Amino acid sequence: MSTPEDAEAPSPPLGRMKSVASYTYDNITGWKSVRILRIGRGMYHDVRRRLPYYWSDIRDAWTYRTVASIVRMYFVNMLPAIAYTLDMHRRTGEFYGINEALFSSALAAMVFSIFAVQPLTIVGITGLISLFNYTIYDIIKIYDPSIYPEFMCWVGIWGAIFHWIVALCNMCDYMRYATDFSSETFGFYVGTIYISKGVEELISEFTSKGSAGGFVSCMIAILYFLTIYTLEIIGSSTVWTAAFRGLLADYAYVIGTIFWVGFSHIPGPLKAVDMTRVPISKAFYPTQPRGWLIHFWELDVKWIFVALPFGFLIMLLFYYDHNVSSLTAQARQFPLKKPAGFHWDFFLLGCTTFISGIIGIPFPNGLVPQAPVHTDSLTVYETDLCVVPTDEGEGAEIRRPVIKATAVVEQRISHFVMGLAIIGTMTGPLLIVLHTMPAAVFAGVFFIVGWGSIGSSGIMQKAIHLVRENRFVQRDEPLLNVRNRKILLWISCQLIAVAACVAISETIAAIGIIFPLFMALSKCLTEFYFPGFPVLIIALIPIRVFIIPRWFSGDELVVLDDMTANNKAVLASLGGPPTFPGEKRVQDYGIERRHSEQKKGVDRQRAGSIHR
Amino acid sequence: MSTPEDAEAPSPPLGRMKSVASYTYDNITGWKSVRILRIGRGMYHDVRRRLPYYWSDIRDAWTYRTVASIVRMYFVNMLPAIAYTLDMHRRTGEFYGINEALFSSALAAMVFSIFAVQPLTIVGITGLISLFNYTIYDIIKIYDPSIYPEFMCWVGIWGAIFHWIVALCNMCDYMRYATDFSSETFGFYVGTIYISKGVEELISEFTSKGSAGGFVSCMIAILYFLTIYTLEIIGSSTVWTAAFRGLLADYAYVIGTIFWVGFSHIPGPLKAVDMTRVPISKAFYPTQPRGWLIHFWELDVKWIFVALPFGFLIMLLFYYDHNVSSLTAQARQFPLKKPAGFHWDFFLLGCTTFISGIIGIPFPNGLVPQAPVHTDSLTVYETDLCVVPTDEGEGAEIRRPVIKATAVVEQRISHFVMGLAIIGTMTGPLLIVLHTMPAAVFAGVFFIVGWGSIGSSGIMQKAIHLVRENRFVQRDEPLLNVRNRKILLWISCQLIAVAACVAISETIAAIGIIFPLFMALSKCLTEFYFPGFPVLIIALIPIRVFIIPRWFSGDELVVLDDMTANNKAVLASLGGPPTFPGEKRVQDYGIERRHSEQKKGVDRQRAGSIHR
Numbered sequence A, B: 001m002s003t004p005e006d007a008e009a010p011s012p013p014l015g016r017m018k019s020v021a022s023y024t025y026d027n028i029t030g031w032k033s034v035r036i037l038r039i040g041r042g043m044y045h046d047v048r049r050r051l052p053y054y055w056s057d058i059r060d061a062w063t064y065r066t067v068a069s070i071v072r073m074y075f076v077n078m079l080p081a082i083a084y085t086l087d088m089h090r091r092t093g094e095f096y097g098i099n100e101a102l103f104s105s106a107l108a109a110m111v112f113s114i115f116a117v118q119p120l121t122i123v124g125i126t127g128l129i130s131l132f133n134y135t136i137y138d139i140i141k142i143y144d145p146s147i148y149p150e151f152m153c154w155v156g157i158w159g160a161i162f163h164w165i166v167a168l169c170n171m172c173d174y175m176r177y178a179t180d181f182s183s184e185t186f187g188f189y190v191g192t193i194y195i196s197k198g199v200e201e202l203i204s205e206f207t208s209k210g211s212a213g214g215f216v217s218c219m220i221a222i223l224y225f226l227t228i229y230t231l232e233i234i235g236s237s238t239v240w241t242a243a244f245r246g247l248l249a250d251y252a253y254v255i256g257t258i259f260w261v262g263f264s265h266i267p268g269p270l271k272a273v274d275m276t277r278v279p280i281s282k283a284f285y286p287t288q289p290r291g292w293l294i295h296f297w298e299l300d301v302k303w304i305f306v307a308l309p310f311g312f313l314i315m316l317l318f319y320y321d322h323n324v325s326s327l328t329a330q331a332r333q334f335p336l337k338k339p340a341g342f343h344w345d346f347f348l349l350g351c352t353t354f355i356s357g358i359i360g361i362p363f364p365n366g367l368v369p370q371a372p373v374h375t376d377s378l379t380v381y382e383t384d385l386c387v388v389p390t391d392e393g394e395g396a397e398i399r400r401p402v403i404k405a406t407a408v409v410e411q412r413i414s415h416f417v418m419g420l421a422i423i424g425t426m427t428g429p430l431l432i433v434l435h436t437m438p439a440a441v442f443a444g445v446f447f448i449v450g451w452g453s454i455g456s457s458g459i460m461q462k463a464i465h466l467v468r469e470n471r472f473v474q475r476d477e478p479l480l481n482v483r484n485r486k487i488l489l490w491i492s493c494q495l496i497a498v499a500a501c502v503a504i505s506e507t508i509a510a511i512g513i514i515f516p517l518f519m520a521l522s523k524c525l526t527e528f529y530f531p532g533f534p535v536l537i538i539a540l541i542p543i544r545v546f547i548i549p550r551w552f553s554g555d556e557l558v559v560l561d562d563m564t565a566n567n568k569a570v571l572a573s574l575g576g577p578p579t580f581p582g583e584k585r586v587q588d589y590g591i592e593r594r595h596s597e598q599k600k601g602v603d604r605q606r607a608g609s610i611h612r
Helices: A004-008 A014-022 A041-059 A064-091 A098-115 A127-143 A145-168 A171-177 A180-235 A242-250 A252-263 A301-329 A342-359 A370-377 A413-425 A428-435 A439-455 A458-467 A484-514 A516-538 A540-551 A554-560 A568-574 A591-600 B004-008 B014-022 B041-059 B064-091 B098-115 B127-143 B145-168 B171-177 B180-235 B242-250 B252-263 B301-329 B342-359 B370-377 B413-425 B428-435 B439-455 B458-467 B484-514 B516-551 B554-560 B568-574 B591-600
Strands: A379-388 A398-408 B379-388 B398-408
Touching (some): A041 A568, A064 A098, A064 A127, A064 A180, A064 A252, A064 A413, A064 A439, A098 A342, A127 A145, A127 A301, A145 A301, A171 A342, A180 A301, A180 A439, A180 A484, A180 A540, A180 B180, A242 A252, A242 A379, A301 A370, A413 A428, B041 B145, B041 B342, B064 B098, B064 B127, B064 B242, B064 B439, B127 B301, B145 B171, B145 B301, B171 B301, B171 B516, B171 B568, B180 B242, B180 B252, B180 B301, B180 B458, B180 B484, B180 B516, B252 B439, B301 B342, B370 B379, B413 B428, B458 B484, B516 B554
Antiparallel strands (some): A379 A398
């Protein structure tokens, strides 16, 4: 990291530096200022900007942080992917299984670690794609469940086409308007989905394995959650040395997973209980008796066109989900030096969607809670001592830790090796190791990743500020400049959006489970209603730009909102910083964050947290 | 609390004030300076000192704190008592049951709330007496289990006689040498016993009810623990208002118990699982088909004398256990104004031991983790704002809460009404309510009370100080004046004592359970070895007085140790403050505590914590 060579790496030749600034539409008039007409301009600049760093992306990787990152990301990526697959397996007529999930994760890791402009964005299987897939199955099976593979294939093909159009027409530029308002809301929504999936996982243990299996699973899930949570709290405390604390936090998932999987095999009452373990099938073969290639040409033409709107929805979902995970992986708290490339990466996502469709595996995309964890695991943190002198005399000064992010090991190798590890997992012997894992551990993963996303979000922080007894609030807290009523309105807007998303994607299913009477209604609603949740999520950006400024003054927005990523190297790919109509310069955003960073330093990313 | 009348209450007529100071052996020579020859002198002064306050003990009670205290103590006293009884019931051939336990608790509450000098000391059934009772059963049943009731009766009679001798000969005076060294150690030991009892309770669920019952019990116990722990953390945070936070902490046990008992009855998988619930028998009758009076005159004379040493051990156990719980109930952090009376109260304990023996109920004594909780629940705390100016400019001063104990509602009514509530519980309808409670909740109570005793103990605080990264330790921390090696030696001495006590009272039983091969050995050892644990506990005081000063300098002891109770009103009953040979004046003790109180104020007692 700190050798002279490395220090040079982020400074490519001067001639190329000019191109970093050159992707902009400022001072351009006529048809050339219309972004969607400048086909491929964003992609061209993305590649031109990043290509000079390619060699350093390999050379910079040889540090300990890369090792820690590979181990951590393998667990954080794989465990939820497998967990979602357990769910998807049950609910898509067993079409998608572990082999498909591993294949998809491995494909994404290979493609994105080698070809992506920004290899930090971890790509894999999300909860939303699992939700999407089984909702489509619910719709399709009303007509003919046997066409599901071909139908999904066409959804992938159409989705890929829309991806390519969006990427070529520079439409990722609009992501520069994504601020904390929308990305916190999305993070909170995803966290909620994770936790509710964890609960569903446990409920299904009761249904399939009976009381003993259900309760032992609840117990393991709770204790797994507490183990990792405690290890991470110790990691950010001031006990032992910084190095040892760091190790505990780096390998929290490894320690927790190995311990609790082992625990579930202790002979006696534990071993005797029947628990769901990861179902596996023959290595490298699809779960269903089929070849890898889907015979998409056999689908009725009518259905090909029915797949078109679903393909569009997939694109909408990924547009937001992938780009937000990319933004958060490059968020403001990470001192990144190498440039981003949203257009190119989105084009690449179209390619993986296409391939996944053709071979019948779940479509991978950017992992919202995990992508920033990747960057975090590659960040070199230093815990400094901050001594605040007080008036209480000598020795009474307050000593507190201030954590600084001094550098990020920006490279491709951690993503690539993690992909190799996933391919390794696809082989027979390691599949058998997977089979030893109880589903309860996955429920625990859902809880810890989901809570990481919710507990550390800005929504939570503002809510805690609101309930805190006024006299104990530091007087220089920037939120004191905004009336409580307005803070409440702000988080209410966010929470209403969360509730709406959850309502669409979860409640109907829940109603369906609880009251069989509503089953028919639920089915009916689902068809027209459910797959629309990406529309709602994406609507958050225009709401923020056009509606929110009517309710909040510029001074309030400067405190309440913040750019999700404000790094120049990131914004360069999006055509420069956004301008919100009628608001103060966006550069002033983030008063709250700067205040907190000055006081306490950056917070380490907990697994799954989007901000702070 | 703050009316003029109340303010007068703690100031009795001047003539009587003199007697407060008059129980001392300073400046007395000849046979009159030999404490044990001055029969009844301590008891006489105890009563003379306290009697003038008797009317105010009733008048002062009419405040809200008394109500909160009654509710809290009812739960904190009853739940562990019932839990221990479940254990004792199984292990004493079902001789002691719920009715006996309730009777014993009610008897103790009535006697001590009406006749005790210090009504704050909650008296009831402890874990150690349950341990004691079933160890004697283990010994007796080798010969003839049928004589157990009469034998225990004689243990009680002998125990009572020894109690009376100790009280009359002023031997409670030696308790003034009890410092944090011994009382922290004892608290840690008792906490360990509590937690291990919780685990045993859960294990017995697996043995008696199978996997489903066992795992659901584990789950409920863990969640019960987390519920109460979280409520207490919220209670000591700065969210909402001080009054609301206080309510949450006051009724944490009520909320937690009602919720989780209700939870265990939710129809579906929970209700379907067979869980152990509190076994009850006919109201007001002994569990065994017998009259309340034990026919102690029918015991063989040989056995009457075998009971003598056990009676002595009971006295030793209670000497330490009861007096330490009384000391901690009147510990330094409580601003008590009314005088203590150790001699009289110990005499009274002899009486309850005698009655309990005669009617065949477990002997009650002072409850170590619960007694300070009683005083705490009666303490009026105020959360003040402490603003520490810093050099970081205006608005950057640090605002933190400082908790002050402003007064204690010293009265008899809370103890008395709690006793009435226990008598109410003995009636048929309420026994049926008790029967709805799953054993898992009691395991949770053991965890929370046990951890309260361990987590907040000085041993733990010193251990955390040792592992903390040096640069983050405040420079004015008094422990920095003692070398780490010495701090380690100090807590090692304490932990070795804890380990020795646990080894004697637990490990042999555990070995017996795990390896049936060792059963015979265990039995054999138990007989000579186990009931000796009170000797070990009591040995801590002379160890502190004679051995510890050889290893630690006076300057170190001033930082490491502290008087458990340093209130003049308390020490008056023990013949004034102790003098340790060759050490600095004991008045300097407690540097660490004073430093912490100045910085952060007193810590609220958590349920079951002995100090801080």
